Amino acid sequence: MNKYEVIKELLELLDVFWADEEAEDKSVESFCRYTLYKRFNGGHLRYIVQNSFNKKQSIGYLIGKMCRYARFYNRELLRHTDFATPEEFGLAASLIHGKTPKKTELLGKEVVEVPTGMAILKRLVNKGILMEIQDADDKRALRIGLTPYGREKVLEAFRILSPLNEVITGPLSDEEVRNLIELLSKLDEFHQNNYQVIKDKLLSSYEIEQKT
Structure with missing residues (x-):
């Protein structure tokens, strides 16, 4: 040369x-x-x-890429569960402790767009995994919760997905995992607050629209 x-x-x-x-x-x-x-x-x-x-x-680049890895792994194992997508499982799993939030509250906490989230919740209700509950204080509002069947299916999915805990954390030591959880939790709290401020008006508008 x-x-x-x-x-x-x-x-x-x-x-x-x-x-x-x-x-x-x-x-x-x-x-x-x-x-x-x-x-x-x-x-x-x-x-x-x-x-x-x-x-x-x-x-941002690495977090985005990790999300794609996690979604790929989840999608492969979810085929063996009653949940079609990571979003279906995520919304159902977030109710495992018996909470019955309003639909829009749940979607806001889990950072799911309202139209998409409402469609997912409807599918889960149709599957018998979730149930709609009349709000005691506002008869026009609906809350959402797990059915006994849904709880069983969520726990079953947890067992099937449990190997992902080791796969996703890969070569990280226990101390590195603890540090990562602490850092991600700090970021999550920061962005959840920002997200809620932006979303509150949109969610309120959606609720008003649904009641009229």
């Missing part, structure tokens, strides 16, 4: 680097790190994680 061929290859690599929106720092040093990781470590992901200019960006 002569120097012109080297220059040509470098320009091609530079084009790839420059077109990558994840690589925000367009410096020579960043280009070198990026290219080395891409070539020798299969490292688009590794680059994002280790590049000091993208640490916060990498958190």
Whole structure:
């Protein structure tokens, strides 16, 4: 390979680097790190994680990717349960302790869009897993809870899905798992508060619309 061929290859690599929106720092040093990781470590992901200019960006990237992994694993095992989707199981499982929240309260807590969530709840009611309960204080409002059959199916699904606990945490030590739970819980609390502030008006509007 002569120097012109080297220059040509470098320009091609530079084009790839420059077109990558994840690589925000367009410096020579960043280009070198990026290219080395891409070539020798299969490292688009590794680059994002280790590049000091993208640490916060990498958190969103990694959390999103973990969600896709978890959804894939869940979907495979859910085939052996009475739940068609992770959302169906998640909503039913959130009621395992006997709570009977309003439908919109449940969907808000579990971060499920109202139209989608209402359709899921309807399917679960039709399956006999959930039951609708008249609100004692507001006769126009409906609460939602697990039926005895639904509780049985949720516990059965927990047993089937239990191997995922080890799969998802992978190589993490017990201490790392505890630290991760603490950090994710902190983020969840922060975003749940923000989400509720934004959603409250939409949920209230939906309830009013359903009552009229």
